[in-house]
Amino acid sequence: MQRLQDRVAVITGAGSGIGLATARRFAQEGAKVVVVDLDEVAGTKAADEVGGLYVKADVSVEDDVVRMFQTAHDAFGSVDIAFNNAGISPPEDDSILTTGIDAWRKVQEVNLTSVYYCCKHVIPYMRRQGKGSIVNTASFVAVMGSATSQISYTASKGGVLAMTRELGVQFAREGIRVNAVCPGPVDTPLLRELFAKDPERAQRRLVHIPIGRFARAEEIAAAVAFLASDDASFITAAEFLVDGGISSAYVTPL
Numbered sequence: 001m002q003r004l005q006d007r008v009a010v011i012t013g014a015g016s017g018i019g020l021a022t023a024r025r026f027a028q029e030g031a032k033v034v035v036v037d038l039d040e041v042a043g044t045k046a047a048d049e050v051g052g053l054y055v056k057a058d059v060s061v062e063d064d065v066v067r068m069f070q071t072a073h074d075a076f077g078s079v080d081i082a083f084n085n086a087g088i089s090p091p092e093d094d095s096i097l098t099t100g101i102d103a104w105r106k107v108q109e110v111n112l113t114s115v116y117y118c119c120k121h122v123i124p125y126m127r128r129q130g131k132g133s134i135v136n137t138a139s140f141v142a143v144m145g146s147a148t149s150q151i152s153y154t155a156s157k158g159g160v161l162a163m164t165r166e167l168g169v170q171f172a173r174e175g176i177r178v179n180a181v182c183p184g185p186v187d188t189p190l191l192r193e194l195f196a197k198d199p200e201r202a203q204r205r206l207v208h209i210p211i212g213r214f215a216r217a218e219e220i221a222a223a224v225a226f227l228a229s230d231d232a233s234f235i236t237a238a239e240f241l242v243d244g245g246i247s248s249a250y251v252t253p254l
């Protein structure tokens with residue numbers, strides 16, 4: 001499919017995981033990809049692989065965000081798609097009883113304030129163009145409670161979801177669609193390592209997933225490519241769950 005032919009797409013956190021899989025998918029579909037990541041080695045590698053442009057930026061710093069969209073526009077002449085995806089889930093963000101204010105703030109800055117900066121600074125380009133598609137990465141934990149808490153992470157993703165809804169409604173008549181993708185747990189090296197160490201903890205999570213396994217990053221990327229493309233032309237302000245059925249389940253198959 002070439003649904004994104006010649007669209008200019010800025011992807012944050014494109015050096016790894018969901019962002020990297022989406023950079024690959026967007027490029028396959030014909031997009032010009034701007035790879036944004038704090039990690040210079042991973043970012044450069046990803047950009048080389050997809051024939052894109054690497055921009056080093058910290059998405060929690062406003063000047064960096066302004067610069068990355070400006071660079072994309074200078075290089076390619078438009079900014080058609082913004083996949084605001086970079087995020088962190090550090091171990092010091094845990095139960096509310098033990099999570100300190102510094103850990104709370106760090107996660108809010110990287111996961112939520114960054115999406116505010118990205119939307120704030122990409123929407124003016126899209127308004128001038130009279131079109132654009134924004135996809136923000138939230139999470140299934142924005143719609144469900146977890147007893148294995150990461151309190152600031154969950155709150156940040158709830159904020160991303162609410163902000164997405166509001167922006168989707170506000171800019172709908174200007175040709176700008178704003179949606180949130182809510183991935184379920186994705187099979188990442190970090191997750192695999194954790195579960196190799198603690199099979200009981202893995203089982204405790206897997207039992208809630210009707211499909212019976214974690215997502216592959218490519219499966220999230222496929223949903224993002226759909227939301228970014230004109231195939232989703234009547235979808236805006238949506239929370240798009242790609243969670244293997246977790247958020248709809250009561251009793252799951254064994």
Ligand SMILES: NC(=O)c1ccc[n+]([C@@H]2O[C@H](COP(=O)([O-])OP(=O)(O)OC[C@H]3O[C@@H](n4cnc5c(N)ncnc54)[C@H](O)[C@@H]3O)[C@@H](O)[C@H]2O)c1
Binds near residue numbers: 012019058086138
């Ligand atoms: N992996 C999951 O199970 C899962 C589930 C739901 C939601 N998510 C969300 O999906 C998004 C991507 O997660 P992932 O699993 O692919 O993560 P990942 O750690 O594999 O990749 C994240 C990338 O973002 C970059 N990054 C981190 N902080 C940055 C910053 N301040 N500025 C620029 N780049 C920065 C990192 O260098 C890394 O390359 C995150 O928002 C995460 O919260 C992940």
